[in-house]
Amino acid sequence: MRLRTAALLGAAIAAAGLTVAATAQAQNEQFIPGLIYRTGAYAPNGIPFANGVADYYALVNERDGGINGVKIVYEECDTGYATDRGVECYERLKNKGPTGAAYVNPLSTGITFALTEKAPVDKIPVISMGYGRSESRDGSVFQWNFPLLGTYWSAADIIMQHIALKEGGFDKLKGKKIVLVYHDSPYGKEPIALLEQRAKMHGFTFTPMPVTHPGVEQKATWLQIRQNRPDYVLLWGWGIMNSTSIKEAAAVGFPREKLFGVWWSGAEPDVRPAEGGAKGYHAAMLQHGSGQFGVHADLKKYLYDKGKGAAKWDETGEVLYNRGLVNAMLGVESIRKAQTKFGNKPLTGEQVRWGIENLDLSAARLKELGFEGMLQPLKVTCSDHEGTRAGRIQQWDGAKWVVVSDWYQSDDKVIKPMVDAAAKKYADEKKLSVRDCSKEG
């Protein structure tokens, strides 16, 4: 009897100890939600990105034991690139973990639009790296949005600068015809304002041509392109729409060298299905391209050699996988930055927001992180939530992407007035109080 009591007591103490330990461990975890898509029409592009994100968080946990000792708990939710499902995922995950979601990456401009109004209420920052509302770079109005690395206005401007350079200057664009083939969604419509502005400035004809979701039927669009014979076509597609556009361009004989995709139309799943038809096609780069860099050596050592990688090793140098790595790294470094102010503990979304807004990644720090060659230094401020506006152009040579340009900086003389006007309009419509960034420390 005594033995049984002792055994029960021992078990109870052990269970209590385990519970306390588990709770303590849970108390030292930073929760990050992942709004991704591994199913549906856009899965071929969503999967490599999701793998890159998952691998980077796993790497930080395996190699460093978390962010300054705070373990990352990462949970995916499959949105299928649908805005309603994205909002549902956000609602389900926003309060998880000891401090709620650190930030959210919607991975869809439509979901970003929907969360832009929820984020200030829930106090969760929205990182839309390379997508989202272009005017949301204005942190005085969009306090919770961070379109890091580049907006669509930056992307369109970089492509236009490249085309102008090839033509011998912007003045040589007068009388030229430029068409935008775009995904008929908030994402696809984003560059229209910038391209209309550029058309007004330089005297070229700009024609936007919509393609309805998912973009598998584009015959009418490309027949019009053949009939109108534009000088250049810009492509703002996603998923199967991209490869279909490239195939149709080949079918109507439009030169692929004159077809320029945005950085979401410039990955391996976009060109491979078009086979030989994709050779010569250009796309903007969200700074990084394909290939393996310093961080990949760590991924191999800590994850892939141990069979813990999310992708296949051969795929870890692909464009969208690398973009997932970059996206996760910027989030982790923002938390690290926020820890310098709030302490090495799990942080709330509001605290992490401060970290993103004060993120300052130097060349030396990028090298230390293994991202040298992928990114240029970036510095986020209260008034500039984009952080950097640099990009390059790459070309598909039939087997791999080749960088064919030097770095471009999008022209803020053109973009800044547009951002200011659009942000002011948004603030007026929503009756938002605008921060005075000159007073922010």
Add this chain to the structure above:
Amino acid sequence: MLGPFLETLIGGLLTGVLYSLVALGFVLIFKASGVFNFAQGAMVLFAALTVARLAGEIDNKEVHLANFVVAAAILGVALALVGWYCWREYVARGSGAPERRKIQMLAALGAIVGGGAAWLYGKGAWPMWLAIAATAAIMGLLAYAIERLVLRHLVNQEGIILFMATLGIAYFLDGFGQTLWGSDIYTINLGLPKDPIFLLEGVFPGGLLVDPGDLVAAVIAAALVVVLAIFFQTTRVGRALRAVADDHAAAQSVGIPLKTIWLIVWTVSGFVALAAGLIWGAKLGVQFSISLIALKALPVLILGGFTSVPGAIVGGLIIGAGEKLSEVFLAPILIRAFDLAGGGIENWFAYVLALVFLLFRPQGLFGERIIERV
């Protein structure tokens, strides 16, 4: 102006034939069972994925060969047994009780064929003809499973119940297909020509562009449509199918085996899905979006009637040509005239076109006119 018009018209008609092919799958099942098969698009995707993955390059790290050999052997057994069952039911009916030895031999044969096929799969890509044949067999098996597990239990139920059941099948097939074969974009290489053809270059500047891939695909689709039309109009099975469509119970009472008819029609529909999957897969790449092509068949069905094979053909041509012409010529006029925000109109305009036709012929162009006396 005439040149661009003709070019758009030709492109639209060729695309329309491909819509007809998908619409045909719906018509077949509706004719035989009065069921609107929502799963037709999912069947197209499943068939295309199966062909693409069997015929595609294999990443050896991905395939656990031993597991696969076992799975394929089981599949082989199942296929052999289905073959035996069909033979007993439809060919040798009344020839006596099945012999145990025959079953054993067929199962062994199936295991050998299935296992051998898996070994071949592990060695590398299958030849295209073998992948297509295997997929046809798998579609047959799928038809059997649907009839045995779903439809048989719903005989004499309301049409809406059967429709809801096909909704479930659609979601299952979409998800299962991607879980089994992956969600990437896979290619099917049928060797369709790719270099554009230019007609009447002397008459129109730049000539009239015709996509030879679309042309070949349209010819294949048209041939299939003709074969099926003949099958339904002239054969005994075709007549039995029509009888079943009119009334399940009455057809059964005069000795038409309902189970058999449903199995045949779902199998044929599976083959049509395979043909559509091959053609659309070769054109676009095989990926989830292929299942959405089924939505393109809906206005075709509204226009052509749910029960008419010729209706599917003519409806497909009208919708294909109508949507392309509207997108190229009507959309700019509408946008300019009414100062609209813009956006593609071809997707919804196809439905408008179909609804306009319905105003004049509520049963569709070739649909059967339903007169019910009260």
